[in-house]
Amino acid sequence: MVADSPVLALSGGVGGAKLCLGLSDVLEGGELKVVVNTADDFEHLGLLVCPDIDTLLYTLSGRNNREQGWGLAGETWQAMEALAALGGETWFRLGDRDLATHLWRREAISRGQDLLDLTAQLAATMGIESEILPMSAQPVRTRVHTPEGDLPFQHYFVKHQCQPAVTGFSFVGLETAAPNPRLMQLLLEAAPKAIVICPSNPFVSIDPILQLSGLWPALRDCPAPVIAVSPIVAGMAIKGPAAKMMAELGMPVTAEAVAAHYRVTYPGLIDCFVIDESDATLAPRIEEQGMATAVAATVMHSDEDKRALAAEVLRLASGI
Amino acid sequence: MVADSPVLALSGGVGGAKLCLGLSDVLEGGELKVVVNTADDFEHLGLLVCPDIDTLLYTLSGRNNREQGWGLAGETWQAMEALAALGGETWFRLGDRDLATHLWRREAISRGQDLLDLTAQLAATMGIESEILPMSAQPVRTRVHTPEGDLPFQHYFVKHQCQPAVTGFSFVGLETAAPNPRLMQLLLEAAPKAIVICPSNPFVSIDPILQLSGLWPALRDCPAPVIAVSPIVAGMAIKGPAAKMMAELGMPVTAEAVAAHYRVTYPGLIDCFVIDESDATLAPRIEEQGMATAVAATVMHSDEDKRALAAEVLRLASGI
Numbered sequence: 001m002v003a004d005s006p007v008l009a010l011s012g013g014v015g016g017a018k019l020c021l022g023l024s025d026v027l028e029g030g031e032l033k034v035v036v037n038t039a040d041d042f043e044h045l046g047l048l049v050c051p052d053i054d055t056l057l058y059t060l061s062g063r064n065n066r067e068q069g070w071g072l073a074g075e076t077w078q079a080m081e082a083l084a085a086l087g088g089e090t091w092f093r094l095g096d097r098d099l100a101t102h103l104w105r106r107e108a109i110s111r112g113q114d115l116l117d118l119t120a121q122l123a124a125t126m127g128i129e130s131e132i133l134p135m136s137a138q139p140v141r142t143r144v145h146t147p148e149g150d151l152p153f154q155h156y157f158v159k160h161q162c163q164p165a166v167t168g169f170s171f172v173g174l175e176t177a178a179p180n181p182r183l184m185q186l187l188l189e190a191a192p193k194a195i196v197i198c199p200s201n202p203f204v205s206i207d208p209i210l211q212l213s214g215l216w217p218a219l220r221d222c223p224a225p226v227i228a229v230s231p232i233v234a235g236m237a238i239k240g241p242a243a244k245m246m247a248e249l250g251m252p253v254t255a256e257a258v259a260a261h262y263r264v265t266y267p268g269l270i271d272c273f274v275i276d277e278s279d280a281t282l283a284p285r286i287e288e289q290g291m292a293t294a295v296a297a298t299v300m301h302s303d304e305d306k307r308a309l310a311a312e313v314l315r316l317a318s319g320i
Numbered sequence: 321m322v323a324d325s326p327v328l329a330l331s332g333g334v335g336g337a338k339l340c341l342g343l344s345d346v347l348e349g350g351e352l353k354v355v356v357n358t359a360d361d362f363e364h365l366g367l368l369v370c371p372d373i374d375t376l377l378y379t380l381s382g383r384n385n386r387e388q389g390w391g392l393a394g395e396t397w398q399a400m401e402a403l404a405a406l407g408g409e410t411w412f413r414l415g416d417r418d419l420a421t422h423l424w425r426r427e428a429i430s431r432g433q434d435l436l437d438l439t440a441q442l443a444a445t446m447g448i449e450s451e452i453l454p455m456s457a458q459p460v461r462t463r464v465h466t467p468e469g470d471l472p473f474q475h476y477f478v479k480h481q482c483q484p485a486v487t488g489f490s491f492v493g494l495e496t497a498a499p500n501p502r503l504m505q506l507l508l509e510a511a512p513k514a515i516v517i518c519p520s521n522p523f524v525s526i527d528p529i530l531q532l533s534g535l536w537p538a539l540r541d542c543p544a545p546v547i548a549v550s551p552i553v554a555g556m557a558i559k560g561p562a563a564k565m566m567a568e569l570g571m572p573v574t575a576e577a578v579a580a581h582y583r584v585t586y587p588g589l590i591d592c593f594v595i596d597e598s599d600a601t602l603a604p605r606i607e608e609q610g611m612a613t614a615v616a617a618t619v620m621h622s623d624e625d626k627r628a629l630a631a632e633v634l635r636l637a638s639g640i
Contacts (some may be wrong), residue, residue, distance in 0.1 A: 045423045045426065045427055046366060046367070046423065046426040046427060046430060047366070047423075072402075075398075076396060076398045076416065078395075078396045078398065078415075078416035078417050078420075079399065079416045079417065079419045079420045079423070080420070081417070081420075082392075082416070082417035082418075082419075082420035082421070083420035083423060083424060085420075085445075086420060086421065086424045086442065086445055087424075087445060088420065088423065088424040088427060089427065095398075096396065096398035096399045096402070096416040096419075097398050097399065097401070097402035098402075099399045099402075099416075099419060100398075100399045100400070100401075100402035100403035100405075100406060100408065101402070101406065103365045103366065103367075103399070103403060103408065104403060104406045104407075104408040106365065106366040107365055107366060107408060107409065110366060122406065125405075125406055125407055
């Protein structure tokens with residue numbers, strides 16, 4: 001089935017999921033299609049852990065833990081506590097209820113289901129009307145380059161708590177991974193009304209998606225306007241290590257530098273770059289560099305904030 | 321290291337573990353070596369579940385749930401509840417804390433450890449001084465024959481709650497599985513002072529151990545006396561489906577029939593067959609068939625019961 005004029009959103013985990021929740025609230029059921037990063041998935045304790053997919057699932061189904069900022073509401077930690085007593089690896093905290101998702105996914109994979117189908121099934125079971133599209137059925141794995149060597153993403157992100165300085169990234173498997181065919185079908189056949197690049201980490205959440213074979217040119221060539229929301233606000237990342245990474249990579253920690261990264265890496269892709277009100281003075285400079293810019297309230301605390309930003313992004317798209 | 325004159329116990333799960341706990345209480349630390357059935361192990365949700373090994377681990381470390389009769393004390397069930405909500409398989413109830421054991425074991429296997437080494441490591445971590453020896457490092461899997469076809473043991477035992485009538489058993493992998501080499505070493509070099517066949521299910525707990533290649537003749541030829549305790553008391557099994565199985569296999573449901581099963585299948589193995597006081601009248605008939613018999617209080621409710629039966633079994637062994 002190809003829905004008419006959907007909105008496509010490209011998202012990583014927590015930050016992107018906030019805007020996706022706003023979009024799913026202001027759109028009709030099923031209009032939102034979220035293309036989600038899988039490059040920070042990892043095999044752990046014999047399970048396939050997909051942090052960004054699960055954050056989307058938990059957020060869009062209202063199961064997420066809002067206080068903690070990740071994981072499930074009402075989570076318990078008996079398994080991790082018992083695993084710690086056995087001397088097992090507990091640096092990546094898997095809650096008891098979250099474990100069920102990973103056990104279910106492993107079982108689905110062992111039955112021959114691919115990540116795309118089983119994610120659709122999880123979303124349906126959780127009552128999510130939006131489509132959640134893993135960027136690829138094939139594994140892509142981010143490696144974070146540091147002066148002391150490469151680290152798998154979750155080792156960098158969780159085990160080492162983003163301490164090592166970052167010198168670059170590579171995405172193992174990217175060359176041979178095919179973009180989710182459902183996404184390519186939507187781009188060609190469904191006449192999307194907007195493509196939204198969520199305020200996720202440009203380097204480890206959005207780049208792995210856009211650099212899948214043929215993907216970003218297909219997004220560029222699709223008639224739908226492409227709107228990107230800056231994850232950097234007033235020189236800080238709202239969530240995660242984006243700001244720290246930019247500093248270590250020798251970039252200014254500004255929304256302008258994010259715009260430049262997207263403009264240089266994906267020329268002609270972005271039709272409108274949305275920056276926060278607190279960065280309004282940067283707008284003329286970004287525009288000068290050839291990228292149309294809009295100013296909005298991009299910091300999302302409440303659900304109302306999320307809906308307001310979503311509505312503004314859609315309004316901007318409809319004007320292009 | 322080969323301990324001097326250990327006591328070897330052959331055990332299945334719950335019933336056998338009770339006598340093992342008694343034996344571990346009345347023996348010196350490390351004197352008890354438990355050879356445990358692995359034929360009802362199974363792969364489930366991508367995990368290797370070893371019910372008899374874990375029952376021994378949990379019982380000998382005092383972690384077992386005494387009210388429930390299986391699993392861990394203070395267990396919680398968040399993961400199973402969440403898995404049920406996802407439509408996952410929850411007929412085999414894995415508690416949150418128990419899951420940690422299975423996750424740890426899977427991780428150990430993926431690191432290349434075999435079942436013997438990782439079980440020893442689990443026992444050490446749990447502070448158990450007795451040795452727990454899985455019967456084999458290679459997988460052996462019981463299939464229960466029924467008129468409707470064969471069932472893997474846990475499907476018969478848990479999923480179908482022992483409902484199907486039993487027509488026989490087979491042990492897949494038995495021909496190629498080697499007995500635990502540590503057990504063979506103990507038999508040859510450690511001069512065991514007793515070999516105890518626990519009151520476990522003869523067909524699905526004890527037979528798979530004894531029928532490992534070369535094992536029961538090695539036990540028979542070992543100078544140590546072999547004492548078996550009947551799992552059938554007054555025509556009933558204290559725990560599990562042994563009585564139901566015997567009826568379905570066309571055997572009288574009596575301690576005498578258990579004795580006959582062992583005598584016919586493993587001639588010359590058992591030096592003393594221990595029956596419960598309530599079955600005392602059967603003793604002459606079992607003796608007539610050529611098996612020395614002793615009468616004891618074999619029903620173990622309290623820890624004192626367990627220690628008393630253990631002490632009696634050891635007393636009987638020392639008199640042979």
